[in-house]
Amino acid sequence: MPRTAPQDVWPVVAAERRALADDLTGLTPAQWATPSLCAGWDVHDVLAHLLGSARTTPLRFLAGMAAARFDFDAANEAELRAARAADPEETLAAFRAVAGRRTGPPAPRDTRLVEAFVHGEDVRRPLGIPRDPPRDAVARALLAHVRSGQAVGGGRQRVEGVTLVATDTGLRHGTGPAAEGPVLSLLLVAAGRRAAMGDLAGPGAAVLAGRR
Structure with missing residues (x-):
């Protein structure tokens, strides 16, 4: 990547x-x-x-x-x-x-x-304003965010036990059932934005949907 x-x-x-x-x-x-x-x-x-x-x-x-x-x-x-x-x-x-x-x-x-x-x-x-930011940079942001805990503003606990699979980049991170979707949507979910949950699919997405 x-x-x-x-x-x-x-x-x-x-x-x-x-x-x-x-x-x-x-x-x-x-x-x-x-x-x-x-x-x-x-x-x-x-x-x-x-x-x-x-x-x-x-x-x-x-x-x-x-x-x-x-x-x-x-x-x-x-x-x-x-x-x-x-x-x-x-x-x-x-x-x-x-x-x-x-x-x-x-x-x-x-x-x-x-x-x-x-x-x-x-x-x-x-x-309702669309944007497709540079996906390699979004992937980098996602990896940084999920490697730090919520106590310091990160999202590690939100995605623990789930494999994040970006369908628009080569990013694959974590272990467990896969949650698949655009890398930007994965970042949003890791950051606690549940509005992006509908962009994800796979058994791991159901796990993430059950978390706060």
Whole structure:
């Protein structure tokens, strides 16, 4: 399976940010308020989260965590609210302006791929906007995500005991009954987005469907 080198992560992330900004250009107020696949957030919220994440640095991340008493969800919410302008178009312009930034929290670089692909689908799917991102990079994101646990934002527990088989790449990961489907859908399911379960088939898909 093709792999991008570490230095190639940022160009992929930048391209995904710019593609998302293009896709969100011209949304109506009702579309901005559409619930995303990320529970509790609408489309504007997800964009604000991505903006805040693009602006962050390891030091800023740690300061935010300390201010939130090391509650990850509370820190995320505070960062989102700080980045979210009253006008979604203002948030969108700010997001487009930081598309090429190469900073982030103190985490492996592949998490930036996970964020770009998963949150991109969090807003595109409810809005009915299709995208076929680079599948080798999505496969890399999936492998990174399922190798870390949910305590640190990963998805290992969600897919344990199941073989993930991407029908559009050469990816095959895990042991047990197979869950087959597009690599992007496998990533979404591993990230807890049950809306993508309908894209999967095989006995392993039934196992995944029975999990939270």
